[in-house]
Amino acid sequence: AQTVTQSQPEMSVQEAETVTLSCTYDTSESDYYLFWYKQPPSRQMILVIRQEAYKQQNATENRFSVNFQKAAKSFSLKISDSQLGDAAMYFCAYRSRETSGSRLTFGEGTQLTVNP
Amino acid sequence: DTGVSQNPRHKITKRGQNVTFRCDPISEHNRLYWYRQTLGQGPEFLTYFQNEAQLEKSRLLSDRFSAERPKGSFSTLEIQRTEQGDSAMYLCASSVRQKSNYGYTFGSGTRLTVV
Numbered sequence: 001a002q003t004v005t006q007s008q009p010e011m012s013v014q015e016a017e018t019v020t021l022s023c024t025y026d027t028s029e030s031d032y033y034l035f036w037y038k039q040p041p042s043r044q045m046i047l048v049i050r051q052e053a054y055k056q057q058n059a060t061e062n063r064f065s066v067n068f069q070k071a072a073k074s075f076s077l078k079i080s081d082s083q084l085g086d087a088a089m090y091f092c093a094y095r096s097r098e099t100s101g102s103r104l105t106f107g108e109g110t111q112l113t114v115n116p
Numbered sequence: 117d118t119g120v121s122q123n124p125r126h127k128i129t130k131r132g133q134n135v136t137f138r139c140d141p142i143s144e145h146n147r148l149y150w151y152r153q154t155l156g157q158g159p160e161f162l163t164y165f166q167n168e169a170q171l172e173k174s175r176l177l178s179d180r181f182s183a184e185r186p187k188g189s190f191s192t193l194e195i196q197r198t199e200q201g202d203s204a205m206y207l208c209a210s211s212v213r214q215k216s217n218y219g220y221t222f223g224s225g226t227r228l229t230v231v
Contacts, residue, residue, distance in 0.1 A: 004158075035219050044119075045159075045207070047219040091158050102147065102211070103172065104220070106158030 002027045004094050006107035013082045014115050020067075021077045021110045023092030031097040034068065034075045035104070040088040048090070051075065053097075079112075087114045120223035122208050128229045129198055136194045137226045141210030148191050149220060150183055151207040152176065159207055165191060198230045 003026045013019035025034070036048040051059045051068050059066050063083075067076045079086055092107040121140040129135050141148045146167050151159035162181070163173045167188035177183075180198075185191040195202055205227050209220035 037219075042224075044224045045209075045222040050219055093158075103149070103161040103164065103174075104151075104159070105161070109156070109158050 002029070002032075002094050002096065002105050004092050004105050004107035006090075006092055006110050008110045009108070010111045010113070012113040012115060013079070015082055015084060017082055018078060018080045019082055019112065021079075021090050021092075021112065023075045023077070023107055025073050025075065025092070025094050025107075027073070027094065027096075029096055029098045033095045033097065034066075035093040035095070036064070036066070036075075036077045037091045037093060037106075038086075038088045039091065039109075045091070049077065082114050084114050084116060087112055120208055120210050120221050122206075122223035122226050124226060125224065126227045126229075128231060131200060131230055132197055134194065134196045135198060135228065136192050137206055137208075137228075138190060138192050139208030139210075139223060140190045141208070142221055145210035145212050145221070146188065147211045148185055149209045149211075150191070150193050151209065153205040153207055153225070154203075162193075195228075198228075200230045203228055203230045 005024050032053045034051045037045045038048050039045045049061045049064050063080045065078045089109045089111050091109050093104040095104050123138045149164040150162040153159040161174050162177050163183050165185040180196045183193045205225040207225045209222045211220045
């Protein structure tokens with residue numbers, strides 16, 4: 001079974017600065033997807049960015065980018081020019097492409113605080 | 117309909133009572149998922165439907181839990197004889213099969229408190 005680990009329960013960043021959230025995962029599969037989701041307080045979970053394992057190029061979405069290291073099974077999220085609205089719980093998630101079904105396996109989450 | 121709708125938003129029930137939650141997915145989405153999220157943890161998969169067929173169930177889904185998706189539209193999640201350990205946020209999500217790799221669209225969840 002796949003597992004996802006986020007070793008930073010809490011992180012903080014100054015507004016306009018850059019922060020990196022860490023995620024590692026364990027799988028024996030070679031084909032899969034990785035995601036970062038954002039969950040603001042009392043609000044729904046929103047997809048931030050996704051990465052396909054067969055693509056070597058790191059995904060980028062505006063101020064959000066990932067550092068995908070397949071051999072190391074590492075998938076970190078970098079938030080540049082942090083804004084107050086980025087404050088939320090961030091979850092890393094894994095989805096297999098090889099097995100049937102499409103369940104997501106989530107990490108424990110990292111609570112990000114953005115200081116003005 | 118621009119999102120996944122879940123009702124009720126909050127539910128407080130006494131231990132031993134039955135509760136039922138409803139999820140209305142995005143209309144063109146044929147896949148529907150239920151997750152459970154306890155405080156400070158990531159969501160855990162419970163079950164998923166493709167159209168009206170329930171294709172996968174987690175071992176977390178004990179015999180007190182049942183989910184249905186009649187006619188492949190909305191879905192209900194029922195918990196019988198609730199226990200305090202059932203207190204959690206229950207999340208529903210939906211996706212289109214061909215685009216499920218893009219991630220899901222989540223609802224805002226139903227927060228269950230068992231007293």
